[in-house]
Amino acid sequence: MLAVVLVGGEGTRLRPLTNHLPKPMLPIVEKPMIARIVDWLATHGVDEVVLALGYKPDAFTDAFPEGTVDGVKISYAIEPSPLDTAGAIRYAADSVGFRSGSLVVVNGDIVTDLNLADLIHFHKESEGLATIALTPVDDPSAYGVVPTDSFGRVQAFIEKPERDKAPTNLVNAGTYILDADVMKLIDSDRRVSIEREIFPLLVERGELFAMASDAYWLDTGTPERFLQAQLDILRGERIYGADIEYAERRGDVFLAPGAELEAETKGHVYMGFGSKASSGAYLKDCVIGSGAKVAPWAKIIRSVIMPGATIADGAVIENSIVGSDAVVEASASVRNTTIVGAEAIVPAKMSLDCARHSL
Numbered sequence: 001m002l003a004v005v006l007v008g009g010e011g012t013r014l015r016p017l018t019n020h021l022p023k024p025m026l027p028i029v030e031k032p033m034i035a036r037i038v039d040w041l042a043t044h045g046v047d048e049v050v051l052a053l054g055y056k057p058d059a060f061t062d063a064f065p066e067g068t069v070d071g072v073k074i075s076y077a078i079e080p081s082p083l084d085t086a087g088a089i090r091y092a093a094d095s096v097g098f099r100s101g102s103l104v105v106v107n108g109d110i111v112t113d114l115n116l117a118d119l120i121h122f123h124k125e126s127e128g129l130a131t132i133a134l135t136p137v138d139d140p141s142a143y144g145v146v147p148t149d150s151f152g153r154v155q156a157f158i159e160k161p162e163r164d165k166a167p168t169n170l171v172n173a174g175t176y177i178l179d180a181d182v183m184k185l186i187d188s189d190r191r192v193s194i195e196r197e198i199f200p201l202l203v204e205r206g207e208l209f210a211m212a213s214d215a216y217w218l219d220t221g222t223p224e225r226f227l228q229a230q231l232d233i234l235r236g237e238r239i240y241g242a243d244i245e246y247a248e249r250r251g252d253v254f255l256a257p258g259a260e261l262e263a264e265t266k267g268h269v270y271m272g273f274g275s276k277a278s279s280g281a282y283l284k285d286c287v288i289g290s291g292a293k294v295a296p297w298a299k300i301i302r303s304v305i306m307p308g309a310t311i312a313d314g315a316v317i318e319n320s321i322v323g324s325d326a327v328v329e330a331s332a333s334v335r336n337t338t339i340v341g342a343e344a345i346v347p348a349k350m351s352l353d354c355a356r357h358s359l
């Protein structure tokens, strides 16, 4: 089966991390998000993937020059200018000559254990042209809200309503099965949004269905959720394609080959390939990327330190993300969903609170 993965967005909510790498290429516990998505698709029988690219396409083509991700064949459809979600799907489907049957579409920023095979089965049994996977969330206002009748026929598709106007907490999980006929509804020469234009059109025609599931699901598009997805994987949430690679396990602490851990730890900790956390440092619920260094008396709590970053003596990182090759100098503090961009320097003793700090 063919899948189109939408990976052309700018990832604005994860800036400055996405200034250098597009969101789906960011590592989730050391493995690019897109590779985790492809693994999950392959588990459910997808054998051909088209990446719908727009923003920074070279990051993908350079990372997977062989045209495969973990053994699954991938091809690239690079939009000349952003075509929005439906435009991107049509462009990618056309690029591989998709004309009949159905295909899977996935937003490139989700981490999930949804049972795609069930969704495909449901789609075949329904009379619809398209089927959306739904997931329950606490606050539906950040998502596409999808009320259905008891047969799963969609009654309305409401993209990002105000919180008190959402008729249900079941939202679009960014995973669809679309018949080839849906492509005919999408103009090929302009931006078209599947959420704001095509789904509402299919609702009017009574041809849109949806199926809810309470399987693990998270959209990683905000700093808080980007962090959460990684901690959930360390905690062993059941998520397809979310295995972690390690050479040694000490309770809830995972060490990749060459990692040196002298620091005190609490909770779930992952130490990447060749990383080091020195004696006197304290690590709690965190990912230390490959080659990253944590100096004595530094404290890292509920945070992700990306590959090659350095956390100096006495620095504190709490609920935050430090980008690759960044340096947090001695006694600086980085807290409260701060993002430090790749290669940025946080000067000694500087305090960052809910900040975006880049080179």
Ligand code: GDD
Pocket (backbone or CB within 6 Å): 006, 007, 008, 009, 010, 052, 053, 054, 079, 082, 083, 084, 085, 088, 107, 108, 109, 110, 142, 143, 144, 145, 159, 171, 172, 173, 174, 195, 219, 221
């Ligand atoms: N190729 C291409 N071209 N991809 C795009 C474009 C484009 O012009 N615009 C957005 N994308 C990709 C993004 O890279 C991302 O993978 C996906 O489309 C969805 O964009 P997001 O920016 O992550 O959207 P969202 O999270 O606010 O909302 C969407 O996802 C929610 C679930 O995760 C919507 O589909 C919501 O309805 C849904 O609930």
Ligand code: MG
Pocket (backbone or CB within 6 Å): 107, 109, 219, 220, 221
């Ligand atoms: Mg998203």
